Amino acid sequence: MGQVFIPILLGVTSVGAYLVGAKGLKLSGTAVQKAASKMLECLGLTFVFLGVNITVGVIVILAARAMTGAFVSLYLAGDESLLVLSLIQGLVFQGWRDLSAPPPSNRSRQ
Amino acid sequence: MNPPTIEVPQSRKHMGWTNVWRLLGFAGVAFFFISAFTPVPNILSRWLGSPSQLEPAQAIVVLGGGVSPDGVLSNSSLRRAIYGILLHRKGLASLLVFFGSASDAGSSEAEIRAEMARELGVSPEVILAAPDARTTREEAVFGETLLRARGVRRILLVTNAVHMTRAQALFERAGFEVLAAPAHEVSSGVSNPEERLRLMRRMLEELVARLYYRVAGYL
Numbered sequence: 084m085g086q087v088f089i090p091i092l093l094g095v096t097s098v099g100a101y102l103v104g105a106k107g108l109k110l111s112g113t114a115v116q117k118a119a120s121k122m123l124e125c126l127g128l129t130f131v132f133l134g135v136n137i138t139v140g141v142i143v144i145l146a147a148r149a150m151t152g153a154f155v156s157l158y159l160a161g162d163e164s165l166l167v168l169s170l171i172q173g174l175v176f177q178g179w180r181d182l183s184a185p186p187p188s189n190r191s192r193q
Numbered sequence: 194m195n196p197p198t199i200e201v202p203q204s205r206k207h208m209g210w211t212n213v214w215r216l217l218g219f220a221g222v223a224f225f226f227i228s229a230f231t232p233v234p235n236i237l238s239r240w241l242g243s244p245s246q247l248e249p250a251q252a253i254v255v256l257g258g259g260v261s262p263d264g265v266l267s268n269s270s271l272r273r274a275i276y277g278i279l280l281h282r283k284g285l286a287s288l289l290v291f292f293g294s295a296s297d298a299g300s301s302e303a304e305i306r307a308e309m310a311r312e313l314g315v316s317p318e319v320i321l322a323a324p325d326a327r328t329t330r331e332e333a334v335f336g337e338t339l340l341r342a343r344g345v346r347r348i349l350l351v352t353n354a355v356h357m358t359r360a361q362a363l364f365e366r367a368g369f370e371v372l373a374a375p376a377h378e379v380s381s382g383v384s385n386p387e388e389r390l391r392l393m394r395r396m397l398e399e400l401v402a403r404l405y406y407r408v409a410g411y412l
Contacts, residue, residue: 123222124215128214130217130218154294
């Protein structure tokens with residue numbers, strides 16, 4: 084039961100959210116796929132930021148060790164808070180990209 | 194004056210990166226689901242871990258696991274220390290060595306664990322506290338200096354199962370015959386998503402550490 088509880092919970096709430104969106108809020112059903120695609124973009128950027136944050140963190144720690152002689156643990160660069168902070172960076176960057184994207188050409192409508 | 198020739202390459206470039214982010218995002222989501230909801234972390238941890246080799250030795254060497262600035266041992270440190278004390282009480286070695294560097298203020302992890310062992314009935318004469326080593330490599334280096342003077346060559350090494358392979362290689366390189374005594378900090382049989390993610394994180398950390406030690410020439 085423990086292993087399937089969360090997937091079942093997630094499935095139930097996702098179906099519920101879909102029904103509320105499609106029936107209650109009259110959202111477009113076909114836009115769900117685009118929303119999932121946008122979510123993957125955000126997560127992809129999050130993983131890029133996470134990788135960069137960890138790599139830069141390790142380099143800074145090694146440089147600090149070499150230059151000052153003081154011991155700084157490499158585990159600092161793997162702190163769990165980095166995942167959430169990288170998510171925030173990813174979301175902001177994605178929003179920036181979207182808002183800065185050139186407006187769609189109106190040639191197709193002509 | 195031909196806007197489409199400028200717009201189209203920019204748009205393609207934008208879409209190219211968008212596809213890269215999507216692919217990365219998909220890979221991340223897949224990795225998360227595999228880690229949290231399948232037995233892959235359990236299988237990997239059994240594969241990465243070292244089996245126990247509990248045989249008589251000259252010393253039980255307990256590696257550091259972390260201590261907070263106010264002197265509270267981490268879960269990892271406590272488990273290793275208790276396992277080392279249990280092995281000593283079973284009579285597997287006469288000498289009990291605790292590693293663990295000092296916290297920002299106050300006593301070192303090694304001294305705190307040594308004190309705990311004394312209070313649990315281990316004779317003070319057989320306990321050694323080594324508070325100067327801060328990394329696994331330093332533990333092997335300091336261990337060599339500390340134990341060679343006492344004629345110790347065969348040791349029972351206590352750390353967690355995933356860390357054991359790297360630690361064992363370093364102590365063998367320092368000239369010891371090493372018997373693995375893994376103290377299980379995260380069970381390889383966990384089945385709930387949170388524990389599986391923790392297990393996967395621990396393995397990833399260890400794999401990165403092994404890579405770093407190889408690149409640095411420590412292994």
